[in-house]
Amino acid sequence: MSYCGVFAGTCLLFNLFGVIGTESLSSPENVTRLLDKLLLNYKKEVRPNFGVEPLYIETDIYIRSMGPVSEQNMAYSMQCYFRQRWYDERLKFNMENVSQVTLSNHFLKYIWKPTTYFLNGRRSVQHNITVPNAFVRIRNDGLLYMSRRLTINALCPMMLMNFPMDKPVCPLYIGSYGYTIKDIIYLWKYGNDKSVELAEEITMSQFDMHFIEANNLTDSTLGEEYSILEVYFHFKRHLGFFMIQTYLPCCLIVCISWVSFWINRDAAPARVLLGVTTILTAAAIGIMIRDGLPRVSYATGLDVYLNVCIVYALAAMIEFAVVHYMLGRSETAGGNAEEEDLLLTPEPTTVAIHEHEGDGEITTFLQPPDDLEEQISSKKHRSFFYRFFGNRFRYSRKKNRVHEIALQGGYHESRIDIWARYIFPSSFILFNIVYWTWYMRKRY
Numbered sequence: 001m002s003y004c005g006v007f008a009g010t011c012l013l014f015n016l017f018g019v020i021g022t023e024s025l026s027s028p029e030n031v032t033r034l035l036d037k038l039l040l041n042y043k044k045e046v047r048p049n050f051g052v053e054p055l056y057i058e059t060d061i062y063i064r065s066m067g068p069v070s071e072q073n074m075a076y077s078m079q080c081y082f083r084q085r086w087y088d089e090r091l092k093f094n095m096e097n098v099s100q101v102t103l104s105n106h107f108l109k110y111i112w113k114p115t116t117y118f119l120n121g122r123r124s125v126q127h128n129i130t131v132p133n134a135f136v137r138i139r140n141d142g143l144l145y146m147s148r149r150l151t152i153n154a155l156c157p158m159m160l161m162n163f164p165m166d167k168p169v170c171p172l173y174i175g176s177y178g179y180t181i182k183d184i185i186y187l188w189k190y191g192n193d194k195s196v197e198l199a200e201e202i203t204m205s206q207f208d209m210h211f212i213e214a215n216n217l218t219d220s221t222l223g224e225e226y227s228i229l230e231v232y233f234h235f236k237r238h239l240g241f242f243m244i245q246t247y248l249p250c251c252l253i254v255c256i257s258w259v260s261f262w263i264n265r266d267a268a269p270a271r272v273l274l275g276v277t278t279i280l281t282a283a284a285i286g287i288m289i290r291d292g293l294p295r296v297s298y299a300t301g302l303d304v305y306l307n308v309c310i311v312y313a314l315a316a317m318i319e320f321a322v323v324h325y326m327l328g329r330s331e332t333a334g335g336n337a338e339e340e341d342l343l344l345t346p347e348p349t350t351v352a353i354h355e356h357e358g359d360g361e362i363t364t365f366l367q368p369p370d371d372l373e374e375q376i377s378s379k380k381h382r383s384f385f386y387r388f389f390g391n392r393f394r395y396s397r398k399k400n401r402v403h404e405i406a407l408q409g410g411y412h413e414s415r416i417d418i419w420a421r422y423i424f425p426s427s428f429i430l431f432n433i434v435y436w437t438w439y440m441r442k443r444y
Contacts, residue, residue, distance in 0.1 A: 030095060038091050044112045047183060048088040054182060057114050058085040059174065059229060060189040061196045067204045069168065069235065071160065072294050075122060076170045076233075077153040084114060084146050085189065092142040105134040113146065114184060119173035119228070120155040127151065160293065163300040164242045165439040167210065167234060174229040181218060186227045188214055196231050206241065210234040246289055246302065250309040251432075253282050257316040258424055261417045265323050275317035282310045301439050308435075312428060316420075323414045 049055050062081040069076040091111070118124055126148055127133040133149035156170035176184045188195035192214045202209070213232040218225050257278040260271040286306040293300070299307075 030098075031101070034093055034095055034098075034101075038093060039110055042090055042111070044110060047112055047179070048086065048090065054185045055086055055114075056185050056187055057116075058187050058189040059083065059116075059195065061231070063196070063198050063202065066198070066202050066209065066233075067207070069156065069170065069204070069207060071158060071163070072292055074156055074158055074294060075153060076156045077151060079149070079151045082148050082150050083189075084116065086114065086144055087142050088112065088144055089142045091138055091144065093138075093140050095140070098140070100137055100139040102135060102137045105132045105136075108134065108136055108146070111136070111144070115177040115179060116174060116186075117177045118152060118154060119175055120171060122153045122155060124150060124152045124154070160296055160300045161298060162439055162442050163293070163302055164237055164239060165301055165443040167236050167443065168207075170233045170235065172231040172233070174231075175219070175226050179226075180224045181227050184227060186216060186229045188216060188229065192216070204235075206238050207235040208238070210236045242302065246285060247305065249285060250282055250306060253278050253285075254309050254312045254428060255425075257313045258421070260316055260320055261420045261424070265320075265327055265414045265417065268320075268324060271320045272317075275313065275320060278313040279310060279317065282306065282313055286310070305435060308431060312424065316424065319416060319420050323416050326414070326416070 047055055060083050062083070063078055064081065065079045067077065088111070127150070135147055137145040139145070152172065154170070154172050156168065158166070158168050160166060174186065176186070196212050196214050198209060198212065211234050213234065215230050215232075217228050217230065219228045220226075257275060260274050263271050263274075265271075286303075289302060289306070
């Protein structure tokens with residue numbers, strides 16, 4: 001059966017295939033006869049050079065857009081022109097003034113094509129708007145050039161230990177689905193350095209393209225060897241987003257927690273509220289940032305910083321608890337405040353005994369034992385109500401007297417607060433120096 005009979009006439013055939021000549025255009029009749037002759041005994045199931053030698057397929061990629069790169073899905077996507085070239089001697093032709101013809105994607109149904117696929121691909125698609133974005137060009141010496149516009153979605157395993165100061169490397173593996181190196185060998189068209197080209201206008205929100213590395217190798221699977229092309233995209237992450245949204249807010253939150261060191265140690269509600277607020281805010285920032293990351297079993301660089309900030313805010317809260325505990329001991333047992341000792345220490349009860357000896361009178365002052373008042377009080381008031389309400393009344397009266405002392409004598413600082421004002425900022429600055437030196441050294 002002739003090629004014209006298959007496609008029901010010369011006019012339909014010419015509408016199906018667009019023809020471009022490098023020197024001049026040929027008539028539709030000549031093109032029809034040429035294609036009729038080329039496909040007359042053509043077997044698309046059999047590869048070129050079958051049984052003779054492996055077929056070499058030259059490949060190059062032109063990337064039009066890159067991204068997004070997803071840490072949560074461990075994947076990336078890009079839009080590119082995927083081009084392949086190979087020789088098929090069955091498609092050689094000799095036509096006057098025509099050195100090559102460019103045919104639409106429909107012609108690909110009737111010729112042999114390499115079974116190329118992406119080994120680490122995920123949901124890669126070919127664009128079909130407004131028509132399938134693919135074409136094939138045949139040269140008179142049998143060279144076929146096939147180009148497709150694809151969106152490739154591929155896996156990108158990442159090690160996030162240095163996140164966000166890391167440099168992700170995303171691979172792309174290209175091979176044949178079924179043909180071994182005895183049948184097909186893949187090569188980069190322009191060598192390893194220039195076969196993967198990036199459009200100049202490409203920009204990414206979170207990354208810079210550091211460099212592209214391309215190689216070709218042979219992989220062994222189930223005892224068979226396959227030709228593989230590999231590309232490694234080396235990215236460099238931008239730090240601006242994380243500095244503005246994470247590092248700077250966390251640093252400010254830690255600094256705010258230090259304000260409690262300058263608040264009166266008697267102002268427990270203010271210091272507790274400040275401490276709880278800073279801890280919860282730092283924890284909320286950490287939860288928000290981790291939502292966009294995979295649930296890895298190790299701590300990232302960002303986790304280290306967030307957890308240290310939470311520890312500092314918690315340490316400021318614990319510092320106030322220590323100060324408040326020491327203040328309570330001072331109120332009940334004396335402490336270092338002399339004013340409190342004078343007011344809170346009960347005056348001893350003195351008993352005067354008058355004796356007459358001769359013409360004069362001798363007066364003797366006796367002081368009862370320290371625990372006498374306690375013994376009398378315990379014997380007199382042993383009921384539950386007295387012990388409960390009486391103790392609370394005495395504690396409230398004592399607090400009021402301490403407050404009066406503070407008003408009269410001014411603000412009394414705690415030595416722990418004074419030391420904390422120097423220890424907390426200096427240690428936090430030291431931590432930042434060590435942190436940024438360590439991770440920036442790995443980044444560069």
